[in-house]
Structure formats: C-alpha cells, structure tokens
Amino acid sequence: MSLQNPPVNSLSLEFLTDICISVEKLEMDKTCRGLIITSSLPKVFSAGLDIMEMYGKSPERCGEFWRAVQEMWLKLYGSNMVTIAAINGSSPAGGCLMSMTCDYRIMADNPRYSIGLNETQLGIVAPFWFKDTMTNTVGHRTTELSLQLGQMYNPAEALKIGLVDQLVPEDQVSHYSHTNHDQVTTPDRSKSMMRKPTIDKLTSKREADIQNFVSFITKDSIQKSIGMYLEMLKKRKR
Numbered sequence: 001m002s003l004q005n006p007p008v009n010s011l012s013l014e015f016l017t018d019i020c021i022s023v024e025k026l027e028m029d030k031t032c033r034g035l036i037i038t039s040s041l042p043k044v045f046s047a048g049l050d051i052m053e054m055y056g057k058s059p060e061r062c063g064e065f066w067r068a069v070q071e072m073w074l075k076l077y078g079s080n081m082v083t084i085a086a087i088n089g090s091s092p093a094g095g096c097l098m099s100m101t102c103d104y105r106i107m108a109d110n111p112r113y114s115i116g117l118n119e120t121q122l123g124i125v126a127p128f129w130f131k132d133t134m135t136n137t138v139g140h141r142t143t144e145l146s147l148q149l150g151q152m153y154n155p156a157e158a159l160k161i162g163l164v165d166q167l168v169p170e171d172q173v174s175h176y177s178h179t180n181h182d183q184v185t186t187p188d189r190s191k192s193m194m195r196k197p198t199i200d201k202l203t204s205k206r207e208a209d210i211q212n213f214v215s216f217i218t219k220d221s222i223q224k225s226i227g228m229y230l231e232m233l234k235k236r237k238r
C-alpha cells in the first residue's frame, strides 16, 4: 500500500477512509498474507493527522474524523496480515503511529528524516492509545521521556531506542521490505495475544475517547495553539 496524498500524506478523513477500505479488502483476500506500507511521495512517509481536520471544524466533523483515526488504528494494529512499514521519509505523530502498528519497521538511513510522537510541540496531548502503542514498541521510560518532550528522532536514534527495527540505504527501502524480513513470521496467536489488551482498551472506551477528543480539540486555547503551529509550519517554509 503506497500512500499518495500530496504534498505530505497528511491523514485527512477522506484519506483515512481510503486506507481503511484498502486494508479491509486485503484482509479479506485469502491470497494476501502481508502488507507493506510505504509512501509514493519524496521525503515524507506521512505528516500525520491532517491538522486542517482539527482546526476550525464543527464538533460533529471532528467526531467523524476521530472515529476514522481510531478505525485506521484498529484495522492496522489488529491486522491478521504480516505488516511492514517501509519508512522512506519523515514520519511525525500520526505517521509514527501508523508505522508503529506494523510488525516490523524498516527506515531509510537519511539523517534529514525524523520520526516520533511530537504532539506536545503542537500544544496537544497524545491520546492514551498512541501512548500505549509506543509503550508496547519502545517501553515505558522511553515513551515517558519521548512524549514529555514531543521528541522526534533521526533514523540512528530511532534504531537505538527500538522505534525502528532496521536502517537501510534510502534507495533500498523497497527492496529490503520485500525481501529481508526473516524476523517477521506469519501472524499467529502470539500477535493477537500481545496486542489484544491494548485493542480491547480502546474498543471499550471508543465513544468516550471521541467525546474527549472533540471537547479537547474545540477548546479556544487548543484552537489557538494549533493555529500558531500552522503559522509556524508555513513560516518555516519561506
């Protein structure tokens, strides 16, 4: 599955819906045992959630958006396929979350790229299931430090903390993700045994999580932080 939503593969409601439909189709295809997620765009795996979906939108629309984010996570984290993230560019926040849902992460060894949960930098708090996914990937203490600082990691740092499993030359990410994943076997009961408690936690709190998100994101102070962050993103470009 090659992500293609220019300019930066931000996860809008529409794009999330497309991703969910694609994953569902592959999941039902009995001939398909594995899924490699990568990006068709240069330099960016995914810029994470589309910030415009969280800025100036109605509570109803925000709720619909959040349900789609949850659905993407539930489908990928609970997938019965072998899943590999071929991270061929930067992958902040929701992009990092998406790659952490996979069984194995291969990243391009380019120091200009970064990956991590940077929500704190936007003045927002990473939801509990983002935190749980990271804890399951890199452990409690690293997650605590990482979330408090909104830390982004270059590929070498990400490998060191176990956020990615393998670094490869940039032009070989696709090759390695198709051929070099001996470490990942066909998902069996162990995958669901390890992930089920985390999945059940969100499933049982899904509606409350949507309500929390909507009331948090529509607060004036949070809208102001997001607006300032958007300005910063645009200025940084000039």
Ligand SMILES: CCCCCCCCCCCC/C=C/CC(=O)SCCNC(=O)CCNC(=O)[C@H](O)C(C)(C)COP(=O)(O)OP(=O)(O)OC[C@H]1O[C@@H](n2cnc3c(N)ncnc32)[C@H](O)[C@@H]1OP(=O)(O)O
Residues within 6 Å of the ligand: 007, 008, 010, 043, 044, 046, 047, 048, 049, 050, 051, 052, 090, 092, 093, 094, 095, 118, 119, 122, 124, 125, 126, 127, 212, 213, 216, 217, 233, 234, 237
């Ligand atoms: C205590 C109470 C608890 C209650 C709990 C409730 C829970 C609520 C919590 C809410 C949590 C919400 C979770 C959010 C997770 C996210 O994913 S937020 C998104 C975070 N993403 C980012 O910060 C990425 C920002 N982007 C970048 O760093 C860079 O763009 C890039 C490294 C990805 C790519 O760089 P480059 O190639 O140089 O492109 P740019 O010129 O920067 O960007 C091009 C273009 O795209 C726009 N853009 C970039 N990212 C996004 C995005 N995520 N969404 C929308 N748009 C984006 C950027 O502004 C440029 O636009 P223009 O061309 O200037 O118009």
